[in-house]
Amino acid sequence: MRRLEQAIGGISFRSPLVIGAGPLSDRPDLIERAAACGAGAVSIKQTAWSEPRPGVRKMYAQKGECFFNPSDRRLKPEAAARLIYQVRQVTDIPLLVNILGSGGDAETWVQLGEQMEQAGADGLELNFACPNPPAQKDAAGQNLRYGAALSQEPDLAGAIIRAITEKVSIPVWVKFSGDGTDTPALCRAAAAAGAAGVTAFCSPRGAFPIDIEQGGRPKLADLSVCSFGGINGPAIRPASNRVVAEAAQAVPGLPVMGGGGISRVEHVVETIMYGASLTFLFTQVMLEGFEVLTKLNQQLEAFLDCHGYENVEEMRGLALRYLVPNSELDYRIGRPARIDPRKCRGCGTCGKIAFCRAIQMEGKTAQVQPRLCESCGLCASLCPFDAISFDDDPEGGD
Numbered sequence: 022m023r024r025l026e027q028a029i030g031g032i033s034f035r036s037p038l039v040i041g042a043g044p045l046s047d048r049p050d051l052i053e054r055a056a057a058c059g060a061g062a063v064s065i066k067q068t069a070w071s072e073p074r075p076g077v078r079k080m081y082a083q084k085g086e087c088f089f090n091p092s093d094r095r096l097k098p099e100a101a102a103r104l105i106y107q108v109r110q111v112t113d114i115p116l117l118v119n120i121l122g123s124g125g126d127a128e129t130w131v132q133l134g135e136q137m138e139q140a141g142a143d144g145l146e147l148n149f150a151c152p153n154p155p156a157q158k159d160a161a162g163q164n165l166r167y168g169a170a171l172s173q174e175p176d177l178a179g180a181i182i183r184a185i186t187e188k189v190s191i192p193v194w195v196k197f198s199g200d201g202t203d204t205p206a207l208c209r210a211a212a213a214a215g216a217a218g219v220t221a222f223c224s225p226r227g228a229f230p231i232d233i234e235q236g237g238r239p240k241l242a243d244l245s246v247c248s249f250g251g252i253n254g255p256a257i258r259p260a261s262n263r264v265v266a267e268a269a270q271a272v273p274g275l276p277v278m279g280g281g282g283i284s285r286v287e288h289v290v291e292t293i294m295y296g297a298s299l300t301f302l303f304t305q306v307m308l309e310g311f312e313v314l315t316k317l318n319q320q321l322e323a324f325l326d327c328h329g330y331e332n333v334e335e336m337r338g339l340a341l342r343y344l345v346p347n348s349e350l351d352y353r354i355g356r357p358a359r360i361d362p363r364k365c366r367g368c369g370t371c372g373k374i375a376f377c378r379a380i381q382m383e384g385k386t387a388q389v390q391p392r393l394c395e396s397c398g399l400c401a402s403l404c405p406f407d408a409i410s411f412d413d414d415p416e417g418g419d
């Protein structure tokens with residue numbers, strides 16, 4: 022596992038796979054299991070300065086699609102301190118504590134951060150990400166800026182980060198929501214305020230899954246009403262890559278912990294190639310068990326071997342060199358699609374593309390009329406047998 026190690030901000034992560042804050046990190050037995058299965062670190066469940074009402078844990082999974090949660094229990098500071106103490110008896114896995122102060126009141130964030138440092142946390146992860154804020158008002162009756170709302174205010178976020186980094190000596194990560202956030206501005210503010218890194222992308226808000234046979238009732242157990250809530254899992258993968266890449270490009274020296282919808286080793290590699298040094302997982306581990314970490318670590322090592330990379334760092338950011346602003350795309354129409362008759366199995370998938378006039382099925386193979394092809398690329402991405410390309414014919418045919 023040495024090749025998977027990442028040393029960042031004084032913490033040695035023995036693997037780039039980190040358990041994202043949530044219900045997998047609020048009990049000692051869970052964290053012990055994460056450590057035994059090869060997690061590089063654990064982000065302990067959100068620890069809140071104040072709990073205006075008891076949290077309730079509600080979750081709904083559509084496997085392969087999304088993991089929806091409108092609400093969860095939070096930890097009180099004393100419970101988080103006890104948890105750190107208990108975990109320390111059994112494992113030395115690095116522990117970040119995901120903390121949530123009271124709105125934009127920096128002092129509450131500082132006090133919470135100091136408490137967690139004294140309790141033995143290896144690092145803090147400031148929660149500017151929670152999509153499920155309780156409806157709280159400040160003294161003037163204004164809604165408190167809470168969780169994800171702080172991602173939309175880089176100046177305020179920067180002031181909170183600065184207040185904490187001046188007071189604690191452990192590394193401070195900033196977990197932010199990519200939902201409507203100016204990622205570059207937030208990352209610049211985080212770097213200027215002394216953050217050790219940023220964590221992205223957390224749970225954009227979605228509407229709850231409903232039972233259409235029951236007149237649109239929420240599909241969440243025991244709930245007759247439901248609010249909007251965080252979406253996690255596969256549904257957020259492409260958006261997550263976008264936010265990770267934005268963060269990596271915004272401040273190249275600022276480490277990124279990237280995730281959102283990671284379920285396979287390819288996703289781990291993608292996230293690293295988009296610029297992340299570490300990755301975080303929640304949904305996949307929740308649904309498949311901690312053993313998935315062991316498998317992913319093994320597969321990641323095998324990927325490094327197979328592609329000749331010495332370590333994770335060598336892959337980091339490789340995809341960024343291909344990323345240009347939309348205005349700089351190459352607008353020429355390229356070569357027409359070419360179907361390799363030796364690979365085509367006549368499955369008909371490409372022939373069904375509704376807008377395309379270029380592909381016809383002829384007997385058991387598909388044929389392209391080059392003059393009608395716009396070279397859009399869709400058929401090649403859909404062909405299950407990799408039979409479509411846009412290269413010159415290697416054998417010189419037409």
Ligand SMILES: Cc1cc2nc3c(=O)[nH]c(=O)nc-3n(C[C@H](O)[C@H](O)[C@H](O)COP(=O)(O)O)c2cc1C
Pocket residue numbers: 041042043044066067079080088089090092093119148150151196222223224251253254255257280281282283301302303304305
């Ligand atoms: C039930 C639940 C509770 C969560 N609690 C927290 C939390 O306390 N703090 C936090 O920053 N993120 C929290 N998250 C977000 C996860 O850490 C992670 O960012 C998100 O699930 C996306 O990753 P995934 O697609 O691998 O699940 C929670 C997610 C879920 C589903």
Ligand code: SF4
Pocket residue numbers: 360364365366367368369370371372386387403404405406407408409
């Ligand atoms: S999708 Fe691929 S295999 Fe199927 S008909 Fe088209 S070219 Fe042939």
Ligand code: SF4
Pocket residue numbers: 357358374377378379380389393394395396397398399400401
């Ligand atoms: S590249 Fe686009 S236009 Fe050309 S054959 Fe394929 S789907 Fe049709």
